Amino acid sequence: MQPETILESKSIRCTPIRQAILEILLKKGCPMSYKEVEAFLPEESDRVTIYRTLSLLFRKGIVHRVMDMKGTWRFCAHDPGISGCPGDHAHFECLICGRMDCLTNTCLPYIDVEDGAVVKGKHMVVYGVCSLCMK
Amino acid sequence: MQPETILESKSIRCTPIRQAILEILLKKGCPMSYKEVEAFLPEESDRVTIYRTLSLLFRKGIVHRVMDMKGTWRFCAHDPGISGCPGDHAHFECLICGRMDCLTNTCLPYIDVEDGAVVKGKHMVVYGVCSLCMK
DNA sequence: TCCCAGATGCAACAATGTTGCAGGAGTGAT
DNA sequence: ATCACTCCTGCAACATTGTTGCATCTGGGA
Ligand SMILES: [Mn+2]
Ligand SMILES: [Mn+2]
Ligand SMILES: [Zn+2]
Ligand SMILES: [Zn+2]
Numbered sequence: 001m002q003p004e005t006i007l008e009s010k011s012i013r014c015t016p017i018r019q020a021i022l023e024i025l026l027k028k029g030c031p032m033s034y035k036e037v038e039a040f041l042p043e044e045s046d047r048v049t050i051y052r053t054l055s056l057l058f059r060k061g062i063v064h065r066v067m068d069m070k071g072t073w074r075f076c077a078h079d080p081g082i083s084g085c086p087g088d089h090a091h092f093e094c095l096i097c098g099r100m101d102c103l104t105n106t107c108l109p110y111i112d113v114e115d116g117a118v119v120k121g122k123h124m125v126v127y128g129v130c131s132l133c134m135k
Numbered sequence: 136m137q138p139e140t141i142l143e144s145k146s147i148r149c150t151p152i153r154q155a156i157l158e159i160l161l162k163k164g165c166p167m168s169y170k171e172v173e174a175f176l177p178e179e180s181d182r183v184t185i186y187r188t189l190s191l192l193f194r195k196g197i198v199h200r201v202m203d204m205k206g207t208w209r210f211c212a213h214d215p216g217i218s219g220c221p222g223d224h225a226h227f228e229c230l231i232c233g234r235m236d237c238l239t240n241t242c243l244p245y246i247d248v249e250d251g252a253v254v255k256g257k258h259m260v261v262y263g264v265c266s267l268c269m270k
Numbered sequence: 271t272c273c274c275a276g277a278t279g280c281a282a283c284a285a286t287g288t289t290g291c292a293g294g295a296g297t298g299a300t
Numbered sequence: 301a302t303c304a305c306t307c308c309t310g311c312a313a314c315a316t317t318g319t320t321g322c323a324t325c326t327g328g329g330a
Binding site: 271272273274275276277278279280281282283284285286287288289290291292293294295296297298299300 | 301302303304305306307308309310311312313314315316317318319320321322323324325326327328329330
Binding site: 150187205206 | 276277278279280286287
């Protein structure tokens with residue numbers, strides 16, 4: 001699905017930067033930090049605008065986000081044409097090249113918490129060395 | 136077990152700050168950020184020393200650490216008298232009061248990664264609202 | 271006692287996240 | 301077309317955490 005279509009469907013004004021950022025996320029298909037996204041944008045792109053755009057996309061449910069093992073948020077868009085990706089899956093992070101991947105075929109386990117506590121979400125990162133970096 | 140005993144058993148010089156920090160972690164028994172640890176130390180304690188001490192304790196395997204949903208490391212010591220805590224369990228973080236707890240009775244699931252990739256560790260945070268904050 | 275590895279304190283920096291504000295662009299109503 | 305209003309963007313500024321370098325201090329072994 002096209003970035004513009006997605007933005008319009010969420011009643012978000014379709015600006016060049018938003019379109020560009022969403023396009024990058026859709027094309028890459030893996031969780032990216034704002035820094036990684038920035039690398040694919042024109043030189044003059046503003047850090048805060050990228051930050052706000054990613055926050056907006058997240059708030060509107062267009063992307064999901066994962067915190068990596070360095071403590072930075074990574075944002076990821078899966079084509080909404082494909083049956084709903086709730087972000088409820090584990091992620092793999094390579095400690096060498098830094099790449100992160102969605103393990104969309106996994107499903108996070110049920111976790112028992114203390115009585116009375118309410119679970120809002122689950123977050124799982126599996127880290128190690130990816131196949132490319134192992135060679 | 137006493138902090139000094141633990142430090143000696145790992146051939147780490149037993150200094151007042153190390154003893155104090157380890158004692159705090161053992162007493163609280165939940166993953167604490169350096170900031171939280173700092174709050175229980177004398178005013179004049181140096182930020183970097185705390186940082187280095189926590190790193191050391193982690194490196195020596197005395198404590199384990201978890202990244203919380205704000206992207207900061209939390210360190211946690213379980214009494215080594217109790218049968219080995221590898222830190223291989225999930226954690227619950229309350230989004231209201233910020234407290235984090237070890238779910239020591241859980242066990243992280245096996246996750247299938249791409250062929251050729253090597254898993255070094257797994258990291259799972261369940262977040263929501265704790266029983267106290269629900270009231 | 272002397273020496274040296276190790277511990278600490280302080281300055282300094284990087285990265286990310288976050289907010290405030292002013293100016294600019296787009297939209298819809300008149 | 302004009303105007304008003306909302307929203308978007310760019311820039312400055314700040315907080316927090318993590319991290320390193322260096323000078324100094326300290327404890328323990330030779
Ligand atoms: Mn994902
Ligand atoms: Mn734990
Ligand atoms: Zn890799
Ligand atoms: Zn709570």
